Amino acid sequence: MSSNAFRRMCTVFALGAAVAVSSTAAAAEWGTVKGKFVFKGDVKPEKIVPNKDTEYCSKHELVDESVVVGDGGELANVFVYLNPGRGKKLEVHPDVKPADKPLVLDNHGCRFEPHAMTVWTADKFEIRNSDEGIGHNTNASMLFANPKFNEQVTNGAPILKQFTKSESYPSKVACNVHPWMNAYVLIRDNPYMAVSAADGTFEIKNVPAGKHDFAFWHEAKGNLKDLKVGKDKADRKGQLAIDVPAGKTVDLGVIEITPALLGK
Amino acid sequence: MRRRAAGRLIAVVAEATQYIQRHQNNSTIPDRAMKLTSRYSVLFTAATALVALVGCEQAPAPRFHLNPVVMVSNEISPEYQQEVANVLAAMFGTPDAPYALPESGLNQQRLTLAAGAAWSDKQGVDRGLYRKHCVHCHGINGDGRGPTARFLNPYPRDYRQGVFKFKTTFNPAKPTDADLRRVLNNGVPGTSMPSFSLLTESEVDALLEYVKYLSIRGEMETKLAQYVYDELGEAEKEDENGNPVLDEDGNPVMERPPFDPATNPEQGEVVKEILTEVMAPWQEASDQVIVPAEDGIPEDNRTPEEIGESVAKGRELFYGTKANCFTCHGPTGLGDGQQNDYDIWSKEQKAFQDATAQLQESIVSQQKEIARLGREGKETDEEEAKLAADEATLALRQPVAHSFYPIRNAIPRNLRKGVYRGGRRRLDLYCRVSAGIAGTPMPGVGAAAPGAQGTLSDEEIWNVVDYVLNLPYEPASNPQPALPWNSDQIAN
Numbered sequence: 016m017s018s019n020a021f022r023r024m025c026t027v028f029a030l031g032a033a034v035a036v037s038s039t040a041a042a043a044e045w046g047t048v049k050g051k052f053v054f055k056g057d058v059k060p061e062k063i064v065p066n067k068d069t070e071y072c073s074k075h076e077l078v079d080e081s082v083v084v085g086d087g088g089e090l091a092n093v094f095v096y097l098n099p100g101r102g103k104k105l106e107v108h109p110d111v112k113p114a115d116k117p118l119v120l121d122n123h124g125c126r127f128e129p130h131a132m133t134v135w136t137a138d139k140f141e142i143r144n145s146d147e148g149i150g151h152n153t154n155a156s157m158l159f160a161n162p163k164f165n166e167q168v169t170n171g172a173p174i175l176k177q178f179t180k181s182e183s184y185p186s187k188v189a190c191n192v193h194p195w196m197n198a199y200v201l202i203r204d205n206p207y208m209a210v211s212a213a214d215g216t217f218e219i220k221n222v223p224a225g226k227h228d229f230a231f232w233h234e235a236k237g238n239l240k241d242l243k244v245g246k247d248k249a250d251r252k253g254q255l256a257i258d259v260p261a262g263k264t265v266d267l268g269v270i271e272i273t274p275a276l277l278g279k
Numbered sequence: 280m281r282r283r284a285a286g287r288l289i290a291v292v293a294e295a296t297q298y299i300q301r302h303q304n305n306s307t308i309p310d311r312a313m314k315l316t317s318r319y320s321v322l323f324t325a326a327t328a329l330v331a332l333v334g335c336e337q338a339p340a341p342r343f344h345l346n347p348v349v350m351v352s353n354e355i356s357p358e359y360q361q362e363v364a365n366v367l368a369a370m371f372g373t374p375d376a377p378y379a380l381p382e383s384g385l386n387q388q389r390l391t392l393a394a395g396a397a398w399s400d401k402q403g404v405d406r407g408l409y410r411k412h413c414v415h416c417h418g419i420n421g422d423g424r425g426p427t428a429r430f431l432n433p434y435p436r437d438y439r440q441g442v443f444k445f446k447t448t449f450n451p452a453k454p455t456d457a458d459l460r461r462v463l464n465n466g467v468p469g470t471s472m473p474s475f476s477l478l479t480e481s482e483v484d485a486l487l488e489y490v491k492y493l494s495i496r497g498e499m500e501t502k503l504a505q506y507v508y509d510e511l512g513e514a515e516k517e518d519e520n521g522n523p524v525l526d527e528d529g530n531p532v533m534e535r536p537p538f539d540p541a542t543n544p545e546q547g548e549v550v551k552e553i554l555t556e557v558m559a560p561w562q563e564a565s566d567q568v569i570v571p572a573e574d575g576i577p578e579d580n581r582t583p584e585e586i587g588e589s590v591a592k593g594r595e596l597f598y599g600t601k602a603n604c605f606t607c608h609g610p611t612g613l614g615d616g617q618q619n620d621y622d623i624w625s626k627e628q629k630a631f632q633d634a635t636a637q638l639q640e641s642i643v644s645q646q647k648e649i650a651r652l653g654r655e656g657k658e659t660d661e662e663e664a665k666l667a668a669d670e671a672t673l674a675l676r677q678p679v680a681h682s683f684y685p686i687r688n689a690i691p692r693n694l695r696k697g698v699y700r701g702g703r704r705r706l707d708l709y710c711r712v713s714a715g716i717a718g719t720p721m722p723g724v725g726a727a728a729p730g731a732q733g734t735l736s737d738e739e740i741w742n743v744v745d746y747v748l749n750l751p752y753e754p755a756s757n758p759q760p761a762l763p764w765n766s767d768q769i770a771n
């Protein structure tokens with residue numbers, strides 16, 4: 016390769032970097048996105064029969080939490096989050112502040128509480144063990160951008176973590192002593208994310224106005240490919256471009272989730 | 280300096296891609312073969328055309344193969360697979376001619392000594408060390424699938440996740456060179472991994488460099504596939520104003536942006552970033568070494584009483600819920616506690632198999648649903664399209680799911696045998712207990728990172744180490760001070 020061609024390569028590379036930076040435009044206005052997930056099918060949560068700490072854990076009538084549905088089909092634990100694309104940063108509304116206290120993932124009643132949660136990298140994250148006299152470990156070896164960990168957690172001595180990077184997807188967290196225990200934690204470097212509550216609803220406030228890709232994810236399937244949202248359809252990655260007008264709330268209404276969509 | 284490095288990377292990728300394109304334009308065998316191979320088999324033949332450059336042996340030169348689990352789970356199309364293979368070839372070369380990309384910090388001389396076919400040069404220097412000593416277990420790709428692998432327990436390590444067990448660093452950190460050297464010198468006692476203490480120092484250095492090379496290459500492959508899935512892929516073509524381009528029937532025209540960092544500077548930048556992400560933990564390994572507090576390290580000249588006291592404290596911790604060792608290692612340390620879990624290598628395969636089985640079940644229920652809708656005289660176009668897509672995915676997944684060796688549980692160590700895979704020095708056991716064993720269910724009880732607070736104090740960890748070292752000599756019938764109340768329910 017001639018030195019000329021080599022220099023050309025370098026120039027091209029420098030241009031590329033400049034383009035990437037300028038695409039983070041300033042946003043001074045904000046909107047809200049909300050909606051509700053409803054599951055169109057039957058689920059019979061499977062009973063879990065503990066094979067460790069059986070006496071204590073059996074008291075808690077544990078069930079498989081991979082699909083949690085309310086009486087009216089309300090689907091909990093669906094993750095919705097804004098995906099600005101690789102390496103792009105988003106502005107944060109001045110009123111949106113990290114939580115005063117660490118967000119808690121508790122080992123409680125031989126399950127994780129909550130089962131699904133979001134953590135902004137500005138937040139602190141704490142792992143507790145409230146099961147008196149029961150030993151738990153918390154294994155996060157499915158983290159990719161942040162350091163993995165697998166630690167013993169004992170009563171009264173919580174583990175404090177601070178993450179620094181966005182994970183692309185919710186990460187599974189497990190307890191190896193009680194292998195039925197798992198939870199999903201979505202770690203992002205922006206606060207634009209939510210998990211649907213027990214009533215199936217979610218709301219993401221103070222989103223920078225404009226068109227953004229939102230990802231829809233559920234643990235039973237991962238990306239909710241081809242999810243129908245109103246008249247639109249999420250792409251093969253379970254993402255949908257949503258226009259968020261300034262000062263407005265985009266209500267996506269009832270989003271129906273079929274068993275096939277969750278791979279059932 | 281950094282810019283020049285990036286230029287070099289882009290240049291290398293450009294050269295390789297041009298070479299491959301020339302090769303294909305000539306319509307030589309690889310080209311025709313490419314056309315003939317089915318969607319699925321492309322995966323396993325995703326040849327790096329560069330191989331032909333250096334293949335001077337009679338037998339076809341061994342090639343790197345793409346990781347089928349990574350490619351299929353990320354739904355990487357045959358075209359993108361070829362492009363990922365091209366980029367990997369440009370960055371890492373081939374099993375016969377490995378390339379130490381300057382940014383990777385790998386040592387070219389060592390790689391060259393370790394790679395290629397096994398032979399001795401005129402000076403009597405052994406070449407091709409990896410293929411001579413390691414490949415029949417760890418495989419050409421470092422995937423732990425050499426010809427002997429299937430029959431071994433534990434299976435030889437798949438390096439491609441970049442996770443190592445027996446090291447002196449914190450749980451998520453990479454091993455140091457000294458750690459890998461120790462593993463090569465001592466082997467892994469109690470497994471088929473032999474000791475290579477008879478090799479010269481420079482041979483061991485060459486081999487550990489090659490292990491790192493395969494590991495970094497494997498991590499790179501996974502991250503590139505994730506990038507292709509996340510950021511590239513078939514999309515609706517847009518005109519200059521961002522409006523969809525439509526064909527004659529009014530359907531959006533689709534286009535596939537190629538993965539070609541050589542001609543696409545933005546992609547070149549991303550590839551460089553990913554390499555930096557992969558390399559950083561390797562470069563930082565030596566800052567992540569666990570250093571027990573100087574004043575906490577037990578003296579060599581302890582009296583039997585002092586040792587006995589420490590063992591007693593360690594025993595209490597081992598069978599208590601704070602350290603919680605007994606839940607996995609069992610009420611008498613036989614390793615018969617929680618045996619239902621898996622290590623990360625098995626979990627990856629099990630998750631893949633489970634998802635495949637789930638897809639198969641889903642296809643059956645979709646077929647039933649379509650039949651039902653049909654009976655009711657309803658439209659089923661959409662359902663049938665989804666079914667067809669799922670069936671195509673299943674056809675890709677099944678052969679991969681069936682190619683795995685039987686998946687085994689991660690069984691906690693029987694600590695009564697006194698065989699320690701990661702070494703029997705007290706410091707080795709201190710590191711195992713403090714950091715846990717990366718990639719396996721075994722958690723750490725010490726500080727998780729430099730300066731962090733652990734569940735057990737330094738002194739308590741040394742007590743546990745003393746107890747573990749004493750366990751093989753403790754009569755199994757010895758009454759436990761804290762016998763788990765459910766011990767009768769644990770099979771022996």
